[in-house]
Amino acid sequence: MSSVTLTRYYAAVDSGDLDGAMALLAPDVRSAILVPGRTVRGTDRQALRDYLTGRGAVVRRHVPLRETVEGDLEFVYGKVVEDERTTTGYFLASVRIDEAGLIAAYQVAFDPELSLLPDA
Numbered sequence: 001m002s003s004v005t006l007t008r009y010y011a012a013v014d015s016g017d018l019d020g021a022m023a024l025l026a027p028d029v030r031s032a033i034l035v036p037g038r039t040v041r042g043t044d045r046q047a048l049r050d051y052l053t054g055r056g057a058v059v060r061r062h063v064p065l066r067e068t069v070e071g072d073l074e075f076v077y078g079k080v081v082e083d084e085r086t087t088t089g090y091f092l093a094s095v096r097i098d099e100a101g102l103i104a105a106y107q108v109a110f111d112p113e114l115s116l117l118p119d120a
Contacts, residue, residue, distance in 0.1 A: 005103060006074045006095045010062035013052060022049060026102040034109040048106070059083050062091065065120055072097050079120055080110070090115050 005024055012021035025045045033040040033051060040051050064078040075094045079087050089112035098104040 004064075004067045004069060004074050004076065005097055005101070006076045006093055006106075007064050007067055009095075009103065010064070010076070010078075014061045018049060018052060021052075024103055025106075026098050026100070026104045029103055029106060031106040032108075034107075036110070036112060060088075065117060077116060079115070087120075088112060090120065092116075 009021050009024045012018070012024065022045050025048060028044055029042070029048065031040075031042040031048055031051075040047075042048055042051065059082060061081050061084070062076075062078055063081055064076050066075075066077040068075050073094060073096055075092070077090070077092050079090050082088050089110050091108055091110045093106070093108035095103045095107075096105040
C-alpha cells in the first residue's frame with residue numbers, strides 16, 4: 001500500500017469504502033474536480049461524498065502511474081479504468097496535507113484523451 005495519502009484515498013473510493021475515504025479528508029476540505037464541460041467545487045467532506053455517490057454505479061478504478069510528495073503537497077498522475085478493461089481517461093490530482101495528516105485541499109483534472117505518458 002502506498003504511503004501517499006491521495007493514493008490511499010483513491011484505493012478506498014475504488015473499493016467502495018466511502019467512510020474510509022472520508023476519514024482521510026479534513027472536515028472542511030476544499031475541492032475542485034475539473035471534468036470535461038464542468039467544474040465541481042466543494043468546501044467539506046459531504047461535497048466530495050455527494051460527488052462520488054452521484055457518479056453512478058460504474059465499476060471504476062484509479063490506476064496511479066506516477067506519484068510524488070513535495071513537503072505538504074502530494075501529486076498523483078494516472079488513468080481511470082472502467083470494468084477492468086477500458087481506459088476512459090487520465091487524471092492529474094494534487095492535495096495539501098494538513099498537520100493532522102488529512103487532505104485539506106484537493107484538486108483534480110480529468111481528460112478522456114490526453115495521456116502524458118506514451119505507454120499509458
